[in-house]
Each structure stands twice: as structure tokens, then as C-alpha cells.
Amino acid sequence: MIGIKSSLAFRENAAEAVRDSSLRSAMRTATDTFTQLRSAGMASFPMDEWRDRASEIRLNVLNSLPDYLDEFSRNATRVGAVVHRARDAEAARDIVYHLLKDRGARKIVKAKSMVTEEIHLNQHLEVRGMEVVETDLGEYIVQIAGEAPSHILAPAIHKNRRQVGRLFQEKLGVEYSDDPKVLTGIARRVLRNEFLTADAGISGANFAIAGTGSLALFTNEGNGRMVTTVPPLHIAVLTIEKIIPTLADFASFVRLLPRSATGQPLSSYLSIITGTRKPGEATGARELHIVLVDNGRTEILRGECREILKCIRCSACMNVCPVYRVIGGHAYGSTYPGPMGIVLTVLLDGMENAHPVLDASTLCGACAEVCPVRVPLVKLMNLLRERRVEAGFTQSAERTFMAGYGMAVRSPKLFGLGQTLSRFLWPLLERVPGNMTLPRLPKPVKSTFKRRMSGQ
Amino acid sequence: MSDLVETFMRRAINMAAGVTLVNGEGELGQAVATLLSPEDAIYCPASTALEKGLTLPAESLTEDYSAASITVEEVFGAIAETGTIVCSSQGGKPLQAGLLPSRHCAILPESRIFATFEDFFATLGADLPTNITLISGPSRTADIELTLTVGVHGPERLDVIVVQE
Numbered sequence: 001m002i003g004i005k006s007s008l009a010f011r012e013n014a015a016e017a018v019r020d021s022s023l024r025s026a027m028r029t030a031t032d033t034f035t036q037l038r039s040a041g042m043a044s045f046p047m048d049e050w051r052d053r054a055s056e057i058r059l060n061v062l063n064s065l066p067d068y069l070d071e072f073s074r075n076a077t078r079v080g081a082v083v084h085r086a087r088d089a090e091a092a093r094d095i096v097y098h099l100l101k102d103r104g105a106r107k108i109v110k111a112k113s114m115v116t117e118e119i120h121l122n123q124h125l126e127v128r129g130m131e132v133v134e135t136d137l138g139e140y141i142v143q144i145a146g147e148a149p150s151h152i153l154a155p156a157i158h159k160n161r162r163q164v165g166r167l168f169q170e171k172l173g174v175e176y177s178d179d180p181k182v183l184t185g186i187a188r189r190v191l192r193n194e195f196l197t198a199d200a201g202i203s204g205a206n207f208a209i210a211g212t213g214s215l216a217l218f219t220n221e222g223n224g225r226m227v228t229t230v231p232p233l234h235i236a237v238l239t240i241e242k243i244i245p246t247l248a249d250f251a252s253f254v255r256l257l258p259r260s261a262t263g264q265p266l267s268s269y270l271s272i273i274t275g276t277r278k279p280g281e282a283t284g285a286r287e288l289h290i291v292l293v294d295n296g297r298t299e300i301l302r303g304e305c306r307e308i309l310k311c312i313r314c315s316a317c318m319n320v321c322p323v324y325r326v327i328g329g330h331a332y333g334s335t336y337p338g339p340m341g342i343v344l345t346v347l348l349d350g351m352e353n354a355h356p357v358l359d360a361s362t363l364c365g366a367c368a369e370v371c372p373v374r375v376p377l378v379k380l381m382n383l384l385r386e387r388r389v390e391a392g393f394t395q396s397a398e399r400t401f402m403a404g405y406g407m408a409v410r411s412p413k414l415f416g417l418g419q420t421l422s423r424f425l426w427p428l429l430e431r432v433p434g435n436m437t438l439p440r441l442p443k444p445v446k447s448t449f450k451r452r453m454s455g456q
Numbered sequence: 457m458s459d460l461v462e463t464f465m466r467r468a469i470n471m472a473a474g475v476t477l478v479n480g481e482g483e484l485g486q487a488v489a490t491l492l493s494p495e496d497a498i499y500c501p502a503s504t505a506l507e508k509g510l511t512l513p514a515e516s517l518t519e520d521y522s523a524a525s526i527t528v529e530e531v532f533g534a535i536a537e538t539g540t541i542v543c544s545s546q547g548g549k550p551l552q553a554g555l556l557p558s559r560h561c562a563i564l565p566e567s568r569i570f571a572t573f574e575d576f577f578a579t580l581g582a583d584l585p586t587n588i589t590l591i592s593g594p595s596r597t598a599d600i601e602l603t604l605t606v607g608v609h610g611p612e613r614l615d616v617i618v619v620q621e
Binding site: 029154181184187195223230247276277281282284 | 467470471522537538539540545546547548549550551552572573574577578580582583584585586587588589590591592593594595596597598599600601602603605607608609610611
């Protein structure tokens with residue numbers, strides 16, 4: 001599929017992205033807008049207090065995750081849902097496929113869900129003859145273009161209005177327009193019909209509330225409401241760390257998630273779904289299946305990077321990241337881009353399959369500063385960089401240089417010799433054509449600290 | 457006007473909802489009428505006293521909300537903190553009726569405005585209705601070049617009429 005790249009080719013992907021000026025201008029506008037909206041949305045609120053509280057709640061969940069999962073499952077079952085546990089991506093795909101197949105479902109409408117991207121659910125269902133329609137406008141655009149999302153909240157942010165206009169003209173047979181209002185109207189008509197004729201709806205969930213067995217979904221478009229209430233069968237796929245203990249705890253996240261994501265006090269819609277339609281009710285799916293996906297989380301929970309599981313997928317860290325802002329989401333070659341994506345990708349895919357994305361950070365710390373649940377992103381990225389060195393996934397030039405440097409700093413004589421040599425070698429090295437790094441480094445000083453202190 | 461009503465109204469306007477304040481049932485009918493046009497297909501569940509008290513043009517009424525151009529209904533409550541209205545499936549309301557038509561007119565008794573999310577959640581107890589939907593303004597998207605466009609899948613207009621008792 002076009003647009004799906006490998007994390008191992010991160011350097012090449014990033015170089016390609018940097019040369020794409022229309023991508024860079026789209027990314028700049030998008031991330032600037034999100035960052036400004038977020039700052040405006042946060043002003044005049046006791047943010048530090050809110051973030052401490054949210055971080056504490058998430059840590060508490062991680063510390064007793066198995067118990068909370070049991071509580072959630074018990075309560076969700078009590079109100080009519082069927083809860084499934086999937087150990088890995090394959091198990092999750094299999095559960096969803098059989099639920100659909102056993103009920104003769106052919107057409108499925110989907111609300112945006114990152115975990116279904118992570119487990120490649122759409123492809124699995126499509127090759128088995130099912131029609132899967134993404135209904136979030138951005139997600140729909142990348143789906144009909146045959147691409148992958150480039151931002152976890154605004155998946156089609158890398159495309160401009162003319163590209164979307166031509167895509168609709170080609171794929172939907174409509175007249176060309178580059179007016180977002182007209183294009184949105186076209187999507188509304190096409191997708192409305194899909195909602196009303198779908199056999200099943202698949203959604204993710206932003207949170208699962210243990211105390212009531214409820215699922216919470218934040219959307220702006222209303223497609224999440226359609227997917228979860230119009231078809232007779234609703235399947236919700238979510239990863240196990242999405243639990244929040246109680247509704248009272250949930251209030252903190254209602255305040256933090258939309259503000260961190262888009263600066264909105266609240267998204268247009270927040271659905272709290274508790275079980276199946278009860279007697280006397282006219283809303284709710286007849287059948288609700290909740291698939292709790294582990295896919296590596298239990299392993300992460302046991303390790304030194306467990307705090308990444310506090311993440312609530314707001315995307316604030318990517319919007320402020322100087323690397324993401326330039327190269328966009330595709331270059332990472334992974335489901336999750338940006339700082340949280342770097343950490344999660346290495347943990348989920350393994351160091352051997354993902355180590356180059358660890359370079360996609362300047363370690364400036366902007367990400368950790370905006371994180372609403374205080375995930376120590378810089379600390380985690382540094383930790384994983386150390387693990388990369390230990391595992392030997394660094395370039396040979398870097399290893400040789402660091403070995404030499406290590407030897408030099410342990411011997412004052414060698415170090416002094418190196419300093420002297422560098423003063424003479426530097427001007428020569430600067431003249432090597434194509435050397436981009438050296439001219440940006442501070443030049444060696446004429447008189448070293450040691451010499452000045454000893455009065456020489 | 458109480459502080460709570462004032463806060464709710466101010467915040468709901470910030471969320472791009474239309475907001476009207478009326479005194480009692482007497483003024484409600486007039487406020488609803490100004491939101492309607494002769495071409496409208498109106499869905500009204502007529503399940504609560506306030507809904508039953510409305511005199512809507514009989515020839516414009518429809519039972520099929522998926523074909524309606526506007527839904528007029530009393531909603532469960534509201535949260536002042538963010539100017540959000542609360543719809544609940546409790547009592548047999550079809551929540552899709554506030555989603556499928558291109559306009560949604562929500563009637564809100566002032567006594568059902570909660571100050572914060574915690575205040576509202578605290579009234580729910582352990583057994584929740586199947587669906588609670590919090591609505592803040594119209595359906596919106598910014599997925600094409602971050603240009604804000606309303607009415608993508610849900611209503612392009614949300615009007616809230618606050619009824620003072």
C-alpha cells in the first residue's frame with residue numbers, strides 16, 4: 001500500500017519528507033494551528049494541578065491493571081456487552097472477523113481507531129470479502145487514496161484541498177471542487193447512505209470506565225455516534241490500558257483530552273455507552289462486543305518504560321515536536337508517530353525493527369512539557385537510546401568514534417593531544433565537500449581551559 | 457438570571473450553539489416557531505410535558521427522524537462548565553433523532569443545568585442508561601486543510617432554548 005513505510009528506513013523516509021515542500025507547508029500550518037489552539041484553550045485553567053491528578057489516576061490504573069480489567073469486564077457483562085480478550089493482533093483480528101462472519105455482516109462502518117490501524121484490521125477483513133468504510137472525514141480521504149494516516153487526530157493533514165478535490169472527482173465520480181464545505185457535503189451524502197445500510201459498526205474507545213462498564217468516545221463529526229448507534233451490531237476494539245476507574249475520575253480526562261488535542265473545551269460529541277439497548281429504550285446497539293487487546297502491553301507494563309502506557313493519545317507531543325513538525329507522520333513508518341510514537345513503536349515492534357526512529361528527536365523536551373498526563377518522554381527516549389547502544393544497533397562510525405573518545409577522556413595526555421590535533425585538523429575537515437555537521441559545531445578554542453587555569 | 461444559567465449560555469455560545477432564554481412555557485412556543493420554516497420536516501418525540509405542550513404545524517410533522525430536517529426535543533440536562541447539553545437514552549428517547557437531521561433544537565429546563573461534570577456524573581449512580589451523549593455545538597470537522605466546516609455527519613446547527621420556571 002502507498003504511504004506505508006518501514007521504521008527501519010526512517011532516515012531515507014525523513015530525507016524524502018524534508019524535500020517535499022507541499023508536505024512541509026501543510027505540516028507547519030497544521031501543527032502551528034493545533035499548538036496555538038491548545039495554548040489558548042489551556043490559558044486560565046489550573047493546568048498543572050489537572051495534569052498531576054490525571055497522571056496520578058493513570059499510574060494507579062497501571063499499578064493494578066489486571067484488577068481494573070476484571071472490574072470493567074464484570075460491569076460491562078452485567079449491562080449486556082460481551083467482553084473478549086485478545087493476546088495479540090492476530091487474535092484480535094480473528095475475534096472481530098468471526099463475530100462479523102457468523103452474523104453474515106458484509107458492510108462495516110468504522111469510526112477512527114488507532115488500535116485497529118495497529119493490528120491492520122481493515123486489510124484482514126477486506127481480503128476476506130468484507131467492505132470496510134472509514135467514516136471520519138480525514139480517515140475516509142486517506143482510505144480512498146490508499147494511504148495511511150499522517151496524524152492521529154487529523155489523518156489527511158498532508159493533503160491540500162485541491163488534492164482532495166481531485167481524489168473525490170476520480171474515486172466518487174463527482175464534479176471537481178476545492179471548497180472544503182462542498183467536499184464535506186459530498187462526504188456527508190456518501191457516508192450517510194453507508195451508515196444507514198451497514199450491517200455492523202466498529203469503533204475504538206478513548207476510555208473504558210471500570211466502575212460502570214462504560215465506553216467513552218470523543219468525536220467532532222458525529223460519525224462515532226452513527227457507528228455506535230445506527231447498525232444493530234457494535235464492536236469496540238481497544239487496548240487494555242484505556243481503563244479509568246470511575247466516572248468521577250473520568251471528569252479529569254473530559255477536561256484534559258480535548259483541550260490538549262485541539263484546544264476545545266470539549267469535542268462536539270462525547271458518547272458514554274453502557275451496554276446494549278435495554279427494554280423501553282430506543283437507542284443503542286442490539287449487540288455489543290468489546291475486544292480488549294493486549295498486543296504487547298502486559299510486557300511493556302513489566303518493563304522500565306511502563307509510563308508510556310499513561311498516554312491518552314491527545315497528539316499534543318507531536319504538534320510541538322520540531323522533528324514531527326517538519327517530516328510529518330508517514331516518515332516514522334509506524335502506526336504512532338511523534339514522541340509518544342517513537343517510544344511505543346520501539347517497544348511494540350522491537351528494537352531490531354524500529355531503532356532508527358529513536359533519532360527522530362532533538363531531546364528538546366517540548367513533548368514532555370505539554371503532555372497532559374506527564375509521560376516522561378525525554379527520559380524514555382534516552383533510556384531506549386541506551387538500550388539501542390547496548391544492543392549494538394548504532395552505526396559503525398558512531399561506535400568507532402565513541403570508543404576512541406572513551407579512550408581519550410580517560411587519559412589526560414591523549415585528551416590534550418586530541419585537543420591540539422583538532423585545532424589543526426578542523427579547518428581541513430570543514431573543507432570536505434558535503435560535510436553538513438561540522439560547520440554547525442563550536443570550533444575548537446585556541447587556548448584550552450586546562451592551559452588557562454595553569455597560567456600557560 | 458442565575459449565575460449558572462448565565463455561565464451555561466455564555467459557554468454554549470462559545471461552542472457555536474444558538475441560545476435563547478424564555479420565561480416559562482408561554483414563551484417557549486414562540487421561540488421554537490422562530491426556528492422553523494414552512495419547508496421543514498419536523499420530528500418531535502412528544503414524550504415530555506414541555507414537548508406535548510408545543511403546537512407545531514401538523515402538516516410539517518414527521519415520525520421518521522431520519523427524513524426530518526429538524527428535531528425539536530426536550531433534553532435531559534446541561535453542564536454549565538463547557539456549555540454542553542446532555543442527551544440520555546433514558547425514558548426511550550432515540551438519540552439518533554438529534555444526530556441525523558441537519559438542525560437540532562434542544563429544549564432545556566433551567567433546573568436541569570449542572571455546574572460541573574462531577575456534579576452531573578454524581579447524579580447517575582451505578583446503573584447508567586445505554587447512551588449518554590454530551591453535545592457541545594454543531595457537528596464539525598477541520599480535516600481538509602484545517603478549514604472549520606460544520607454539519608459533517610451530524611447537525612450543522614444546534615439551538616438551545618433555556619426555559620426559566
